Amino acid sequence: MVQVGLNQFLIVSTILFSLGIFGIVTRRNAVMVLMGIELVLNSANINFVAFAKFGNFGLSGQIVALFVIILAAAEAAIALAIVLNIYKTFATVNVDEIDKLKE
């Protein structure tokens, strides 16, 4: 029986972070990119909670995780609104075609 320790938590969070980054980088659809961001945020949450459990920080890690969840919800709301506006402006949500920054 393997004792579930900090390492296991960090491994899960790393996998989750990598998947999120992968999603952000590879997806063409802006919504999919947003979903990748959610994954990255959640991997960070896992790290907070894990360090809170195994470290000597009290409850602060859990509380930060709660804040992050709330922020993620707000971020999703705003980001979706942005995506809608992008769609209105460019008639697409493909991020490859939205390269106005270059100019």
Place this chain on the structure above:
Amino acid sequence: MTEALLLNISLAILLLPLLGFVTLIFFGRKIPGSHWLETGIMLLCLLLSVYTGFGKLAYYVGQNLIMEGRWIQFWNVPVLGQIQMDLGIKLDNLTVIMLFVVTLISFLVHLFSVAYMKGDARYTRYFAYLGVFTFSMLGIVLTHNILMMYIFWELVGLSSYLLIGFWFEKKSASDASKKAFLVNRVGDTGMFIGIMILFTHYHTFTFDAIFAQIASGNLPFHSGAWLTAAGLLIFMGAVGKSAQFPLHVWLPDAMEGPTPVSALIHAATMVAAGVYLVARIFVMLTADAMLTIAIVGMVTSFIAATIALTQNDIKKVLAYSTVSQLGYMIMAMGVGAYNYAFFHLVTHAFFKACLFLGSGSVIHSMHHEQDIRNMGGLRKKMPITYYSFLISTLAISGIPFTSGFLSKDGILAGTLAFGSLTGHWLIPAVAFLVALMTAFYMFRLVILTFHGEPRDRHKYDHAHESPFVMAMPLALLATLSLFFWYGANPINPGTGWFLNKWVQTPHTVVPQAQRFDFMKTETTETEVEGNNKAVAGHKVAEAEYITHSEHYMHAMHQAHYPAMILSLFVGGIGIFFSFMMYHWKKIDPDKIAGSIKPLYNLSLNKWYIDEIYDATFIRGTMLLSKFLATFDNKVVDGIVNGTATVTRFISRASGIFDNVVVDGFVNFTAYLSGLIGIFFRKFQTGKVQTYIVMVVFSALILLFIFRPFF
């Protein structure tokens, strides 16, 4: 009639002609009849100078009136220290007489010119020039210092230049004016050096101050030789202006100017300025200087008289006669006959002006014919001209009852006295020879022009007596050539008021050692009864001054009657031969000319002096300038051009370096920046995802790098 009034009037006389000049030169064309304005100014000047002369000679005959003002003051000049220059007017008897002579002749010439110059394209300008000439001449006469004299001297030279070259369309006239100016400049250079010798030592230009210094024994640079040099160098100015040998060559050429101008400038006034200058510096002339001056005058009078014998141009004869007479005056100054030299200056001014105006009248009526071989018989056509011309000719030949007789006799007596006192007998001998020649060539002129049968019938028929404004000056000047203006005695001028009261030889200020023997002050030892018994019988040297003039006048007095008889004799011979050759035609002049061909040619060709100058000075100057021009063209220009070529080469190299190296470097920098930009633009895609990839990879790389610190 106070001193200040006389001085102010003479200042007005000086400035009025200048006013006329300025008015005419700027507004002459706008004022109708502006020549009458100028003539009127001259008449006013004449009246004022008559008034001044009367006041001076009647009330202040024995004293000099001086008005002066500080012109400029230098407190500290290098070498010289503190100096000041004064401007001023000096009225002495010489000045007022000259004032009268200049203004009278100037006025008459103005009057004469009104008719003579009628229809000339530059009529008003002519009168303006006459005005500026009169102004300058009056300046020479009035000034009390030698610097102002030099300034007016140059102004006179300038106005002479303008008037000789008045018809500058004629090449000969413009050449003559240039010649006159340049030849005068030679003399003026000497004069300026002489002035500077005096000025560097005495720090003043004023005549009286300089003479006072010399009289007190303070010689220039403490040497009599410098005094002689100063006197002779200043005399060089007179050599130029008074057309003395060897600078006489300009005066005959100056006859290219209008004839009234010749009468005013080149006969009566300007050329007399040289004699006037010698009179002004007479008291500081040393024995050596005086002897040199006498010899220069003698040579001049002789050469000019011989040339005048054979000339055929009426004005040329008169010109050489003028040179000869000026030589006479200078010679008289040199032998110490100061008063007679000045007397002759005045009488000559009148009769020579009359002769020149008479020749102008003849030329005018003969339609600009000047060759006496084409004249003859004009006596009947032009009686006034003839008689005034004749009287003046008698005067210049030294016939009794004329003014010329008085002054010429005085000069001849002066040379005789000089000969007897110093042993220089050549001077009186030449003087009498010149008197003979003068009588001969003047009567030759009169006979060929006015007597006999007309040789050019066509021109004779058109000849006519000149209008009143031309005849009147002639008559007036002829009257002034008679004796009674200068003294009541027609034989001995010494008792007349002119010489007895007005003009007296001044006492020399030159130290004893530099004087002629006959001018030395004699001291006689006389026994004086002393008040003190102890020194009774002691011989005390008491100076008893026998002045130059007393001693010399005594010799002159003795020479007077011999000179008079001899001069009448030689004058008679000259006139007699003249009548024999040209009137009665008993002697054929051509035969004589043929028998002494070389001498005749020498005279006809003016002693080849112009040719000699042409071969030496002019050719030499031309060669020198040609050499200098070549030097300029080849060497100086070569250096300049070489510098230019080198500079051009260097700039071309510099240009290439700029284009290739500097520009290349700048362009390369730009090109490199462009390359770098192109390279880095690739990373700037504008896609967020690319950036994220970069961030992630960068973070990984950083992790890898900083691994040891974890």
